[in-house]
Amino acid sequence: MAKLDSKVPAGPVAEKWSKHKSEIKVVSPANKRKLDVIIIGTGLGGASAAASLGELGYNVKVFCISDSPRRAHSIAAQGGINAAKNYQNDNDSVYRLFYDTIKGGDYRAREANVYRLAEVSNLIIDQCVAQGVPFAREYGGLLDNRSFGGAQVSRTFYARGQTGQQLLLGAYAALNRQIAKGSVKSFPRHEILDIVIVDGKARGVIARNLVTGEIERHGAHAVVMATGGYGNVFFLSTNAMNSNGSVAWQAYKKGAFFANPCFTQIHPTCIPVHGTQQSKLTLMSESLRNDGRIWVPKKKEDVEALRAHTKKPSQIAEEDRDYYLERRYPAFGNLVPRDVASRAAKERCDAGFGVNETGLAVFLDFKTAIERLGKDVIKARYGNLFQMYEKITDTDPYKEPMMIYPAVHYTMGGIWVDYNLMTTIPGLYAIGEANFSDHGANRLGASALMQGLADGYFVLPYTIGDYLSHEIQSPKVDTNTPEFEAAEKAVKERIEKLFSIKGNQSVDDIHKKLGHVMWDMVGMARTKESLEKAIVEIQKIRKEFWADVRVPGKNDEFNQEIEKALRLADFLELGELMARDALGRNESCGGHFREEYQTPEGEAQRDDENYAYVAVWEYNGADAEPTLHKEELKFEAIKVAQRNYKD
Amino acid sequence: MNLTLKIWRQKDAKSQGKFEEYKVQNISPDSSFLEMLDILNNDLIMSGKEPIAFDHDCREGICGMCSLHINGHAHGPDSEITTCQLHMRKFKDGDTITIEPWRSAAFPVIKDLVVDRSAYDKILQAGGFISVNTGGVPDANAIPIPKADADESMDAAACIGCGACAATCKNGSAMLFVAARVSSLAKLPQGKVEGARRAKAMVAKMDELGFGNCTNTGACEAECPKAIPSRTSPASTASSSTLSSRTKSRTLTQTTEPRFLGSVVYIDN
Incomplete structure (x- = not known):
């Protein structure tokens, strides 16, 4: 049994990274030219890593499944990116960003990694501005900030509602520059289907050319997975349709350990499901909670009138509205972290106060903000989001409140990495959402972009050199x-x-079945019973898949059904590990809510005595149960406490 | 809703393509256009036929992957959206809808409705960046940038690289795409340094890749899902100084015949 070594350097948390950097080895320019690195994925992590390693002089090959690196799903991030610049003079600091991130993650992240993340956050903003990212500015010409959930300071930098797009275009431009120079070779429309291990080290990949179907071999001295999260295991999520967990899963089956697979983020502000023909869910940025107020009616008769369309939400009197987040969490109000906001929405809807026909929606209302600031200010801040909402729902959010409901958005769990971002397979690295290390059991808004770029620009280029x-x-x-x-x-x-197989069900048909099981039994609220049942159900669906799936066409052509089938085959195994992980964690923390473990007020009840660890799973073969390893979480720079967003 | 679809089918880049007709039934008006195609594809698979290949990914209008010509319009009849944001309520029960891939010499068809847009990547590789390495850059607030400039840069940076502009242009010109990137960077002090070199390199690459010339029809702007503003577009781009001051003076003397931004840029320097 391999032993987990997080390789966290000794010494005070604030000095670990500097000390580590000074102690690790570097590679001379002449030798860098002789070394090949493969990077899988071109989101913020992959693109920034590929560009940075190319600049350093390594030979880089970068792969993505889209037709261009620019299409990776980081592009869809809306609200912003955090950094501890303290430009607003509101007493922000590296320590406060670190503290908020650990607390937001419900004390289930690795302290040293999170501190480093906060430490390099400021460099990211400098880098992006130098690249020409058009962040929002004040009239004086300096950068503007806004607030995100889980923070009481304004530390979020943004480019309208398209921050992820602009940051990715910055990284993609840096990548393009290296591609033009020849230091990076780009392989779009290529999917990695396996990691190749030679003498215990990652030495390459097996790729499928998605245009021709050709299976290719690529070798390298190191392989970096920047493949994002696995939220699409739920079928319906805010992830892009092609986002998948397959590289992570193949790496797991080759010996990379999988950490905290059950930690899934359910985002509170998504457009509700409209019906059974739906293919994906659309996020409405968390930034909207800066000015939008979340509510449901206080009275059941108003709920019924709304559902029957005999009353408009704007006709419900102020005193008949329950601004339940402001009521329950006075200190943070509408800006509580995502897991808290999602559960509170579910609680109201379960109690019968859901405001649409399905009973699964709450209001996000800009009435107060429009009265206070005027429509033009709101339009300048959120115009593109309001337009997007109107196009999808046919409702004008300047007139009537938005309807929102929680949806699967992000996976905090991922491939286990040490302080150097290396997996348990030597030479195989995981960065960005693909790894587990920085967000614990719940990620704060505007921190995913921060992590992707931190890893790609400022961490991996140093540690991989070692x-x-x-x-x-x-x-x-x-x-x-x-x-x-x-x-x-x-x-x-x-x-x-x-x-x-030539069966009788399409890939999507089976994926939807898996999605229902995952959402109902491994979703926002989980119980021992639901999880045990989920494991049985997933195994059943997996059998069904391998006996009855129909994949049309053949391999040596452009064939989207075989792409989907390969990904679903992996989701059908990954889903079971998620359920197993959730079943083993007999506590509630962050996005992992076990109904059995809650405080009398309905808050998540952690059990630090028994579960202050990272659950790290080792694959033992198709029919064997995986082995659970535990990385104990020790907090030296922070006092562990029950999360409190009330006062 | 029940609809008739006329869809372009083409086995691969080398094969001849043709339209085929399909019927879809019981489509919810709240479904998106691509969800309607998902339903058709599921039906095709279940009846032993080959599903229709089409590009898509984020399905929220930002990745730029989806790319359909619907009833003669890039991204369909609604304005300022991508195909994935188009909803069936924009059509009527009983409608016949024609669906084609992007039509542009520089975007060869890969299969059915999927085209190869790598030419856009190549244009950006030719110069669509600011030449800075990771690290060693000044503090983000070291250079104040007027809010209006940052906003204009952002207007142009909203381009999603979908290809609708070139696919719509009767000349197959990629000028709106090129101008958007050039303007976005040239509006910022960081990007000014390489402004002229960047513009020339990108335009030269565009010409080399087989895109046509701009004749200021404005069709690109009309179909742009992100409403990239007209001031960043074709010949007017140069005259509104977004390329570079050197280009500007030259362009202004050329505006009597603002035919080809490409050649305008070459004449100078």
């Missing part, structure tokens, strides 16, 4: 070896098997 400094004698990786051959053969067999 590993590669030991590889300078290694020749170029030969892909004509038994290891590559075996990996390629296994991939081809998996594909052939899927085509050969």
Whole structure:
């Protein structure tokens, strides 16, 4: 059994990163030219890492499943990116950002990693401005900020409602510059289907060219997974349709440990589900909670009138509205963290106060803000979001409040990494949402962009050098070896098997079934019973899939159904591990809410005595149960406390 | 809703394509256009036929992956949205809808409705960046930038690189796409340094890749899902100084015949 070594440096938390950087090795320019690195994914993490490593002089190959690196799902992040600049003079600091992130994550993140994240956050803003990212500015020409959930300061930088897009275009531009220089080679429309291990080290990948179906081998001295999260296991989520967990899952099956798979973020402000034909859910940015107030009616008769369309929300009197977040959490009000806001919405809807026909919606209302600031100010702040809402729902949010409901958005869990962002497979790294380390059991808004860019620009380029400094004698990786051959053969067999089933259900049909089980039993509220049942159900659906799926066409062509089938095959295994992980964690923390473990007020009840650890799973083969390892979480710079957003 | 669809089918880049007709039934007006195609595809798969290939990803109008020509319009009949944001309530029960891929020499068809837009990446690789390495940059607030400039830069930076502009242009010009990137960077002090070099390199690459020239029809702006403003577009771009001051003076003398921004940029320097 491998032992987990987080490799967190000794010393005070504020000095760990500086000390570590001064102690790790570097690679000379002449040797960098001889070293190959593969990066999988071109979101904020992957694009920034590929550009930075290319600038340093490594030979980089970067892969993405889209037709261009610019389309990675980081592009869809709306609200902003956090940094501890303290430009607003509101007493922000690296420590406060660190503290808020640990607390927001309900004390289930690794302290040293989070401190480093807060520490490099300021560099990110400098870097992005230098790249020409058009952040919002004040009239004096300096950068503007706003607030996000879980913080009492304004530390969020933004570019209208398209911050992720602008940051990604910055990283993509830096990447393009390296592609033009020849230091990075880009492989769009390529999907990585396996990681190749040689003598215990990651030495390459097996890729499928999505245009021709050709199976390719690529070798390198190190491999970086920047593949995002696995929220699409729920079928309906705010993730892009092609986002998937397959590289992480294949890495897990090759020996990379999977950490906290059950930690899923349910985002409180998404457009409610409209019906059974729905394919994905659309997020309405958390930034809207700066000015929007969340409520449901106090009276059941108003709820019924709304559902029957005999009353408009604007006709409900102020005193008949229950601004339940402001009521329950006076200190943070509408800006409580996402997990808290989501559960509170569910609580009201479960109590029968949901405001649409399905009973699964609450209001996000801008009436007060429009009265206070005027429509033009609100339009300048959120215009594109209001337009998006109107196009999807046919309702004008300047006149009537938005309807929102929680939806799956982000996965805090992911591949386990040490302080250097290396997985349990030497030479295999995981960055951004693909790893587990920084957000604990709940991520704060505007922190995903921060982590992706922190890892890609300022952490990985240093730590990977330490590993590669030991590889300078290694020749170029030969892909004509038994290891590559075996990996390629296994991939081809998996594909052939899927085509050969010729069953009676489409990939989507089965994915929807999995999604229902995941949402109902492994979703916002979980119980021992629901999770045990989920494991049985998922196993059943998995069997069904391998016996009855229909994948049309053939491999050697552009074939979107085989792409989806390969991804679903992995989700059907990953979903079970999520349920298993949730079942083993007999406490509630952050986004993991076990109904059995709550305070009398309905808040998540942690059990620090027994569960202050990262649950780290090791794969033991298809039919064997995985082994649970525990990384104990020790907090030296922060006092562990029950989260309190009330006062 | 019940609808008839005429959809372009093409096996691969080398094959001849043709329209085929399909019927879909019981579509909710609240469904998105792509959800309607999902339903058709599921029906096709279940009846042993091959589903229709189309690009899509985020389904919220920002990734730029979706790309359909619907009833003769890039991204369909509604304005300022991408195909994925188009909802079926914009159509009537019983309608016949024609669906084609982007039509542009520089975007060859890969399969059915999927095209190869790598030419746009190549244009940006030619110069669509500010040449800074990671690290060693000044504090973010070291250079104040007038809010109006930052806002204008952001207006142009909203481009999602979907290709609707080139696909709509009768000349197959990518000028709106190029101008958006050039303007976005040129509006900022950080981007001014390389302004002229960037514009020239990108325009040269655009010409090399087989995009046509701009004749100021304005069709690109009309179909742009992000409403990239007219001042960043074609020849008017240069005359409104967004390329560079050197280009500007030259362009202003050329405005009697503002035919090809490409050549305008070359003449100078």
